[in-house]
Amino acid sequence: xxxxxxxxxxxxxxxxxxxxxxxxxxxxxxxxxxxxxxxxxxxxxxxxxxxxxxxxxxxxxxxxxxxxxxxxxxxxxxxxxxxxxxxxxxxxxxxxxxxxxxxxxxxxxxxxxxxxxxxxxxxxxxxxxx
Numbered sequence: 001x002x003x004x005x006x007x008x009x010x011x012x013x014x015x016x017x018x019x020x021x022x023x024x025x026x027x028x029x030x031x032x033x034x035x036x037x038x039x040x041x042x043x044x045x046x047x048x049x050x051x052x053x054x055x056x057x058x059x060x061x062x063x064x065x066x067x068x069x070x071x072x073x074x075x076x077x078x079x080x081x082x083x084x085x086x087x088x089x090x091x092x093x094x095x096x097x098x099x100x101x102x103x104x105x106x107x108x109x110x111x112x113x114x115x116x117x118x119x120x121x122x123x124x125x126x127x128x129x130x
Contacts (some may be wrong), residue, residue: 001030001033001034001035001109001111002026002027002035002036002048002110002113002114002129003036003037003038003076003102003105003106003109003112003113003114004027004035004036004037004041004113005041005099005102005113005114005115005116005117005120006041006044006098006102007115007116007117008116009037009041009045009067010045010054010112010116011023011086012027012032012070013063013066013067013070015058018077020116020130022129022130023114023116023129023130024114024127026114027091027114028042030072031071031072032071032072033072033125034072034074035070035071035072035073035074035105036073036074036076036105036109036111037067037073037075037076037099038076038078038102038105039075039077039078040078040101040102040105041077041098041102042064042068042075042100042110044098045060045063045064046060046064047072047118053102055061056076058120058130062122075111076105077088078101078105079108081108082084082104082105082108083101083104085104085107085108086103086104087100087123088101089095089104089107089123089127091101091123091124091125093119093123093125094119099119099120101115102115102120102121103123103125103126105118105128106127107122107125107126111127112127112128112130113127113128113129115127115128115129115130116130
């Protein structure tokens with residue numbers, strides 16, 4: 001399994017040119033396996049729409065339903081282990097709760113995280129694919 005950071009998930013769904021070639025390759029490799037999307041990413045997308053930071057081509061509920069139905073996508077729930085892990089990440093990690101939950105999800109699932117976020121990419125305690 002791989003876990004997609006929120007922006008990578010949105011870029012993939014929208015075929016956005018910001019999706020890196022290495023992310024495209026990783027996603028394609030896992031479409032017939034498992035591509036994890038944290039439920040916190042659903043919340044993050046909803047908040048971005050609420051704040052007007054992104055505009056979706058469909059109403060939010062419809063977009064979410066379609067985006068979660070992409071090949072290989074599995075919605076990863078927040079578990080007590082993930083919640084606790086997010087508050088006890090080793091070393092120094094920034095205080096963004098959504099990023100903490102996504103990093104904790106990848107750590108608990110023991111799989112790589114696809115992200116373009118420099119804060120995550122420079123965090124040595126999670127496996128990432130740039």
